Amino acid sequence: MQQQVQNIEFNASLNPLKQVEVTTNVHKFGGSSLANAACILRVVEIIKDNAKLNDFIVVSANGKTTDQLFELLESADNDQLFATQLKQLKDDQAALINELLDNNQAAQLLQQLTADIEFINTESANSFKQSRNDVLAFGELWSAKLLAAVLSQNVCKANAIDARKVLILDSGNNFQLNEQLSKTNITAEKLANQLNIFTGFIASDEQGNTQTLGRNGSDYSATIAAHLLNAQNVTLWTDVNGVYSADPRIVNTARKLFRLENSVAKELGRLGNPVLHANTLNPLTTHNIHLNVASSFAPQDSGTEIGAFGEIAKSEISVTHNNELIKIDSTEFDVKTLEQINTRFQPIYQCQNNTCIVISQQFADLALHYLQAQNITFSTLKVSLIAVVGYQVANRGEIKARFKRALKHTDIAQFVGSSNGHSLLAFFEHESSVELINKVHSQVTKDSRNIGLVIAGLGNIGKRFLEMLPQQLNRLPALENVHLVGLATSKKALINTDGIEVNQALELFQQDSLAYDNQLLLEWLSQHPYDELVLVDITPSEQFSNLYQAFFEQGIHVISANKCAGSSSTKAYNQLLNTQQLTGSQWLVNTTVGAGLPVNYAINDLLNSGDEINEVAGIFSGTLSWLFSNFDGSLAFSQLLQNALEQGFTEPDPRDDLSGLDVQRKLLILARLAGFELELTDIECQNLVPNSLIGLSTDEFLAQANLLDEYFADKLHEAKQQNGCLRYVARFSKTDSGYKAKVGLEILANDHAFANLTPCDNIFLLTTNWYQDNPLIIQGPGAGRDVTAGGLHSDLVNLCRELAVKTKEVEIKGIN
Numbered sequence: 001m002q003q004q005v006q007n008i009e010f011n012a013s014l015n016p017l018k019q020v021e022v023t024t025n026v027h028k029f030g031g032s033s034l035a036n037a038a039c040i041l042r043v044v045e046i047i048k049d050n051a052k053l054n055d056f057i058v059v060s061a062n063g064k065t066t067d068q069l070f071e072l073l074e075s076a077d078n079d080q081l082f083a084t085q086l087k088q089l090k091d092d093q094a095a096l097i098n099e100l101l102d103n104n105q106a107a108q109l110l111q112q113l114t115a116d117i118e119f120i121n122t123e124s125a126n127s128f129k130q131s132r133n134d135v136l137a138f139g140e141l142w143s144a145k146l147l148a149a150v151l152s153q154n155v156c157k158a159n160a161i162d163a164r165k166v167l168i169l170d171s172g173n174n175f176q177l178n179e180q181l182s183k184t185n186i187t188a189e190k191l192a193n194q195l196n197i198f199t200g201f202i203a204s205d206e207q208g209n210t211q212t213l214g215r216n217g218s219d220y221s222a223t224i225a226a227h228l229l230n231a232q233n234v235t236l237w238t239d240v241n242g243v244y245s246a247d248p249r250i251v252n253t254a255r256k257l258f259r260l261e262n263s264v265a266k267e268l269g270r271l272g273n274p275v276l277h278a279n280t281l282n283p284l285t286t287h288n289i290h291l292n293v294a295s296s297f298a299p300q301d302s303g304t305e306i307g308a309f310g311e312i313a314k315s316e317i318s319v320t321h322n323n324e325l326i327k328i329d330s331t332e333f334d335v336k337t338l339e340q341i342n343t344r345f346q347p348i349y350q351c352q353n354n355t356c357i358v359i360s361q362q363f364a365d366l367a368l369h370y371l372q373a374q375n376i377t378f379s380t381l382k383v384s385l386i387a388v389v390g391y392q393v394a395n396r397g398e399i400k401a402r403f404k405r406a407l408k409h410t411d412i413a414q415f416v417g418s419s420n421g422h423s424l425l426a427f428f429e430h431e432s433s434v435e436l437i438n439k440v441h442s443q444v445t446k447d448s449r450n451i452g453l454v455i456a457g458l459g460n461i462g463k464r465f466l467e468m469l470p471q472q473l474n475r476l477p478a479l480e481n482v483h484l485v486g487l488a489t490s491k492k493a494l495i496n497t498d499g500i501e502v503n504q505a506l507e508l509f510q511q512d513s514l515a516y517d518n519q520l521l522l523e524w525l526s527q528h529p530y531d532e533l534v535l536v537d538i539t540p541s542e543q544f545s546n547l548y549q550a551f552f553e554q555g556i557h558v559i560s561a562n563k564c565a566g567s568s569s570t571k572a573y574n575q576l577l578n579t580q581q582l583t584g585s586q587w588l589v590n591t592t593v594g595a596g597l598p599v600n601y602a603i604n605d606l607l608n609s610g611d612e613i614n615e616v617a618g619i620f621s622g623t624l625s626w627l628f629s630n631f632d633g634s635l636a637f638s639q640l641l642q643n644a645l646e647q648g649f650t651e652p653d654p655r656d657d658l659s660g661l662d663v664q665r666k667l668l669i670l671a672r673l674a675g676f677e678l679e680l681t682d683i684e685c686q687n688l689v690p691n692s693l694i695g696l697s698t699d700e701f702l703a704q705a706n707l708l709d710e711y712f713a714d715k716l717h718e719a720k721q722q723n724g725c726l727r728y729v730a731r732f733s734k735t736d737s738g739y740k741a742k743v744g745l746e747i748l749a750n751d752h753a754f755a756n757l758t759p760c761d762n763i764f765l766l767t768t769n770w771y772q773d774n775p776l777i778i779q780g781p782g783a784g785r786d787v788t789a790g791g792l793h794s795d796l797v798n799l800c801r802e803l804a805v806k807t808k809e810v811e812i813k814g815i816n
């Protein structure tokens, strides 16, 4: 069993397997997550909820402490400035200690702080010649000791580990990690049954000198630790709830990238994006460690998962910028020097003729020093970079063209593709402006958003919808970002977050689908990695329609052919509408009535334009339309019914059509769309099945269907006597006291609009303020594979068009 930490209950996973897991997870908290006392207490809560004993917690220096330490190193020659900065640093650290710890605990840490500050003061006298890295290390050392003390005081035993005792860099081998030694050290330093709090950013060489892993290096420390510990998961907790398509601090239309392809994440880090350190992914290649970026300010949000993903994730594009670069030009670089530069200073760019390199400013001093030592003449220039990053983006002509378009009229110094193909780089000889970064982002990510499509129901219409899908996706720009990711029948589902090949969807479903229940489906859907998820419900299932509430709560959009939810109780229906409005989910129902005929659209459009619907009437059932159009007395009604059944015009049990319930539901849906509040039972409904035939099995009913004949023969006779015909009509009309609604058999004059339909057709008559004397009529096939599947495709296209223009400004707790 997993160890329980005293005083707190760690969350037990629903999955019983997880409760016995013995693996270690690594959680890294960046400086922004530890910036002040409130942040640190929030981190403690996250640890309580997400960590277990024996996990590793990697910490960066609190807030901007590393920046403060760098400033001190710079101001060593300016006594007054140095003294002010040193006092500020001490005060900030002391305030954190005093706010978070009780007196005894605080005293110990304050004493250590005083000694450390004294060390910095003393070392300033010789301009930190030997102790730069020792000074920089204090940020992480203080942070780890403080968090360990806070956890020990409030939660469970915690052990602060100085990573310099663990991570040994081989100075004879370009400061590569000595894996074996580091592994032995970590095993020796970690304490069992505690939380181990590990300093990020710092390491040491084999002589015991402090080394740093570079700015933002704690991410790297976390993945190194995970590698050494054989950990399963690494979570980088930061102030933003994932990796975005640009820095959300400056591009407020940036999109969250739910899944980031390994090579693209690596490239972002390589280019100096602060959300991921350049080397973060390197230690993860040998075994399967899951890497996530999540927000310590909103831990419940789904973050960004980094891994090996398929085409959908590979299509993602992001923009990153870096203003802290230096370009070194020289005609004297030789192969050996360039090799050294490559391993030691991680150049962002090296020009093809080997006469220039661009490196991060943090390596500038070291690099220049190295070149001088090699007697190489060079010149330097500060430059900045805006880069478009994405899987093999350098080979994507349309993205390159868009990037170039955004850069028109700028004084760009150089435009190149990176040698690995994962970025396009634009260099400038000045800082890149926020406006330009926004412009580039908006150009290159203009229509990039991923819409996941799940189809529920693979019957007659569902199959046709799926058959039509590949061609639709191919030819319609509105569907450019739609990816089929799920197929479900009532029993089995196939979900593939990397996308299901549309041309082989049915075969794949048959091969790979698994049994599921509603909870499993909801669980998966709640974690979908798309900007938008659209579910097309082509089932007839009331049970499935009961999931709509949960779908809407999760912001999932629904396209229904299923009539159940639209004709459910007023309470349930209103609740759906309220939730849908609250979460911004869309619900399109055009095919619930009249298949693809645009009756729902017409009602919506009239209402949205200021008209009012006074009457809705018509023939809403293709089956009943066929039956009564063909019922002329030459065949008994039961014989006609048998023919209709054989030709597939009726439901398998024709009583489902004859009961009138289907028409009643459709009238309810239209009346509600027209703005009226009513229940199904408020619509009077004539059931054409006599009581004696109601309780029978389908076969028994079909065997005794001749019992219907006398009633219909009489009715036809009556109609003929009036020079009319029989039709099953739906009528809803507004009255002074409210409304009148009924569906049933009527005798209509032979020249009535409802009397002259092609068998199977539907007709809808709308009387409105604007269409008063001469009502609006919509008429045509109201059932059938092509028209219904086509109607669903029409809903999908309309929905995707709307989603394409939906821009959300980023709002992230922690960074806004």
Ligand SMILES: Nc1ncnc2c1ncn2[C@@H]1O[C@H](COP(=O)(O)OP(=O)(O)O)[C@@H](O)[C@H]1O
Binding pocket: 029, 030, 031, 032, 033, 060, 216, 237, 238, 239, 240, 242, 243, 244, 245, 246, 247, 248, 249, 273, 274, 275, 318, 319, 320, 815
């Ligand atoms: N594409 C991006 N996605 C998310 N954050 C980004 C991106 N580009 C830059 N950032 C910046 O990175 C910051 C997180 O990095 P950093 O401050 O170093 O975090 P931490 O202190 O947790 O290590 C965010 O606040 C954000 O401003």
Ligand SMILES: N[C@@H](CC(=O)OP(=O)(O)O)C(=O)O
Binding pocket: 029, 030, 031, 032, 060, 061, 066, 067, 139, 200, 201, 214, 215, 216, 217, 218, 219, 274
């Ligand atoms: N404290 C170091 C290392 C680090 O990784 O920090 P952060 O996780 O806050 O980016 C720095 O500021 O560079």
